[in-house]
Amino acid sequence: MRELIDDLKNIELAIFDLDGVIYRGDTLIPHSDEIVKELKERSIKVVFNSNNSTVTRQIYVERLKKFGIECEISDFYTSASITSTEITKIKKNAKIFVIGERGLRSELKAQGHNVIEEVSNYNDINFVIVGLDRDFKYQNLATAQKCILEGNAQFYATNADSTLPVVRGLKPGAGVMVNALKTCTGKEPVRIFGKPEPFGINLILNDTQIPAEKACIFGDRLNTDILAGNRAGIKTIAVLTGVTTMEIINDLKMRSIKSENIDRNLIPDIIIKNLNEMFKK
Numbered sequence: 001m002r003e004l005i006d007d008l009k010n011i012e013l014a015i016f017d018l019d020g021v022i023y024r025g026d027t028l029i030p031h032s033d034e035i036v037k038e039l040k041e042r043s044i045k046v047v048f049n050s051n052n053s054t055v056t057r058q059i060y061v062e063r064l065k066k067f068g069i070e071c072e073i074s075d076f077y078t079s080a081s082i083t084s085t086e087i088t089k090i091k092k093n094a095k096i097f098v099i100g101e102r103g104l105r106s107e108l109k110a111q112g113h114n115v116i117e118e119v120s121n122y123n124d125i126n127f128v129i130v131g132l133d134r135d136f137k138y139q140n141l142a143t144a145q146k147c148i149l150e151g152n153a154q155f156y157a158t159n160a161d162s163t164l165p166v167v168r169g170l171k172p173g174a175g176v177m178v179n180a181l182k183t184c185t186g187k188e189p190v191r192i193f194g195k196p197e198p199f200g201i202n203l204i205l206n207d208t209q210i211p212a213e214k215a216c217i218f219g220d221r222l223n224t225d226i227l228a229g230n231r232a233g234i235k236t237i238a239v240l241t242g243v244t245t246m247e248i249i250n251d252l253k254m255r256s257i258k259s260e261n262i263d264r265n266l267i268p269d270i271i272i273k274n275l276n277e278m279f280k281k
């Protein structure tokens with residue numbers, strides 16, 4: 001069996017971002033299936049953490065199964081499932097107006113919340129929760145605005161990614177919807193639960209009961225995956241199979257040395273070109 005590099009030899013928990021690390025669009029990134037298997041054979045717990053709130057965790061299970069990666073629903077932490085868990089800690093059986101898609105609605109319903117589609121009384125709504133909505137409508141924005149400004153609803157968001165990577169380039173991300181509601185209410189979300197906030201990683205550490213010093217995150221985005229990992233105090237590994245290049249990281253390191261206003265939590269502990277480089281040659 002190959003040996004993990006020294007920096008990772010004590011790892012008991014590996015958290016993987018999905019797009020840009022395990023697959024890219026509809027294509028498996030070569031060897032990621034074998035590597036997940038190999039880690040599990042070493043009794044390293046593997047979980048997946050994505051900011052995409054549009055699909056259910058069951059769909060992720062099926063997507064990864066198609067790529068030959070065996071996993072179960074509880075192995076996934078999406079910004080939708082993390083949001084639902086955190087909202088439940090604040091209030092059980094809440095009345096929620098959602099700007100978002102099926103993944104977010106179904107995760108909220110699964111934890112007992114009432115997702116209101118037609119709002120008749122704005123005062124009834126406890127929370128407005130915003131995630132990526134690829135069918136974003138002016139009327140829903142107007143309803144959300146009224147729930148917050150005329151009712152008592154509190155504003156939360158799944159994530160604030162500016163862009164969404166697709167097979168060819170980029171599309172608008174959830175941050176666009178979040179900013180729309182910010183603009184028309186003059187309010188900031190009370191919380192944003194996805195990466196780079198550490199809620200998801202903290203939930204994973206709590207669920208697995210593995211201490212932060214034995215955990216790591218593999219991600220392709222500095223301002224979500226790496227920032228979240230460093231904020232949560234786990235080891236961070238940037239994988240260059242997605243949106244980040246070595247030039248971007250080197251440039252950031254240079255600027256942080258010159259002590260420009262760079263958040264050092266954006267800088268990964270380890271950089272690997274692909275997942276194979278987590279092993280010794």
Ligand SMILES: [Mg+2]
Nearest residue numbers: 017019020220
């Ligand atoms: Mg990614």
